[in-house]
Amino acid sequence: MAELRPAEILLSEAQIQKRVAEMALEIRKDYPDDLHVIAVLKGAFIFLSDLARHMPGHVSLDFMAVSSYAKGTTSSGEVKMVKDLDTALDGRNVVIVEDIVDTGLTLTYLQEILRKRHPKSLRTACLLSKPSRRKVEVTVDYIGFTIEDRFVVGYGLDFDEQYRNLPHIAVIQP
């Protein structure tokens, strides 16, 4: 397989930081009191840490991990729970924080299983959305950026576990 390298910067660090700060305030405005934020590992770890630091007041956090992608850039179509939450969701205002919504399969699965845990409300925040790739209709309440159908890395997103640490988002090309 030809080596892949991030080729073009799609979103700069400054663009991302500005938008994430805006999203944090928007979410906090909707939930000024109780707010429980759940990040989907690993991709959302940097997004969550920046988002949470821009939220005023007390916010509780939890993490879950699902695996939806085979190695490489193609979806396996399967979603599997790899790590469950540590805390109950009953009566909480819950916001799922995800790196990117692509086909929508992962989020549909997550929303379904989390709704069964009786949160008071359940919303979703995604840094990126690729609407042209959607296979199922899924509600995403807060979207950072809408992008075209290109495989991106950086700011938590990987290609074979590489590039998660980039402060910007880049397109990868063969």
Ligand code: 5GP
């Ligand atoms: P979906 O279930 O919506 O198809 O896919 C969601 C997951 O696919 C994301 O959480 C992410 O792990 C992965 N994914 C989708 N598009 C991209 C992309 O452009 N780059 C990377 N690194 N991962 C992606």
